[in-house]
Amino acid sequence: MALWITDECINCDVCEPECPNEAISLGPEHYDIDPKRCTECVGHFDEPQCVQLCPVACIPVNPEWAESPEQLMAKFRALQSGQPPSVAPSSSDGPRVETPPSA
Ligand code: SF4
Numbered sequence: 033m034a035l036w037i038t039d040e041c042i043n044c045d046v047c048e049p050e051c052p053n054e055a056i057s058l059g060p061e062h063y064d065i066d067p068k069r070c071t072e073c074v075g076h077f078d079e080p081q082c083v084q085l086c087p088v089a090c091i092p093v094n095p096e097w098a099e100s101p102e103q104l105m106a107k108f109r110a111l112q113s114g115q116p117p118s119v120a121p122s123s124s125d126g127p128r129v130e131t132p133p134s135a
């Protein structure tokens with residue numbers, strides 16, 4: 033699963049530069065995660081770096097963006113190759129969801 037940032041974000045700027053996939057950017061209200069680029073840090077680190085660093089623990093998994101470890105690794109490889117990541121779970125793994133849930 034990709035991760036997402038809730039309204040509890042205090043815009044401390046800590047997570048954005050530490051994301052190895054450049055998945056985090058400042059949104060209209062607070063920092064947001066692009067689920068098309070978030071691999072839960074699979075391929076880079078053993079643990080999600082943003083979760084490790086966030087001082088207010090506001091980065092849960094996105095339950096509407098279900099991905100297996102294999103799909104996360106495939107997304108990592110696509111990002112590394114410069115190709116658009118294969119973003120959506122396959123139809124056999126659940127519904128395709130393009131946007132995170134509203135906070
Ligand atoms: S889990 Fe990793 S890839 Fe996903 S947003 Fe956080 S730092 Fe970036």
Ligand code: SF4
Binds near residue numbers: 044
């Ligand atoms: S580390 Fe947490 S509180 Fe700080 S900007 Fe990132 S999500 Fe927001």
